[in-house]
Amino acid sequence: MTGGNAALWALTQTVVASASQVSAGEMAVAIDDLLRLLAHKTGNADFLRAANALHRQPAGRPSIDDAKLIGEALWLHRNGKAKTINQALMKVARTVADEGGVKSVAERLRRKMHAAAKSLPRNSFSG
Incomplete structure (x- = not known):
C-alpha cells in the first residue's frame, strides 16, 4: 500500500473500530474527515457532497411542539x-x-x- 492508501485504510479502520466507543459527534467528525480524504484522493465530488451533507440543516421548517x-x-x-x-x-x-x-x-x-x-x-x- 502507498502512503496515502495506508493512511486512508488506517483512518477507515479507526472509524469502524471506534464506532461503539465514541460519541455521535466524534463519529460525525471522523466520517467527515474520511469523506473529505476520499474526495481528495479519488477526485470524486460525490464524497465531498456527502461530507457537506453531514452539516446541512434538514429541509423544511423546524417542527413546533404544540x-x-x-x-x-x-x-x-x-x-x-x-x-x-x-x-x-x-x-x-x-x-x-x-x-x-x-x-x-x-x-x-x-x-x-x-x-x-x-x-x-x-x-x-x-x-
Whole structure:
C-alpha cells in the first residue's frame, strides 16, 4: 500500500473500530474527515457532497411542539372559559402570536388537534 492508501485504510479502520466507543459527534467528525480524504484522493465530488451533507440543516421548517397549547385550549373549553373550541384556540393563539399571526396559529393548532383525533381509535371518546 502507498502512503496515502495506508493512511486512508488506517483512518477507515479507526472509524469502524471506534464506532461503539465514541460519541455521535466524534463519529460525525471522523466520517467527515474520511469523506473529505476520499474526495481528495479519488477526485470524486460525490464524497465531498456527502461530507457537506453531514452539516446541512434538514429541509423544511423546524417542527413546533404544540401539545401544551392544545392541552390548554382543551382545558379552557372543558372548564367553561371558552364556549367553543374555536374560541379556546383563539385565546391560546393570542398568548403566543403577534396580532397578525393569531388566526394562523389558531388554524395550525386546529389542524394538529384534528390530525390527533383522527389517529385515535373510534371508541376513544365514548364513555
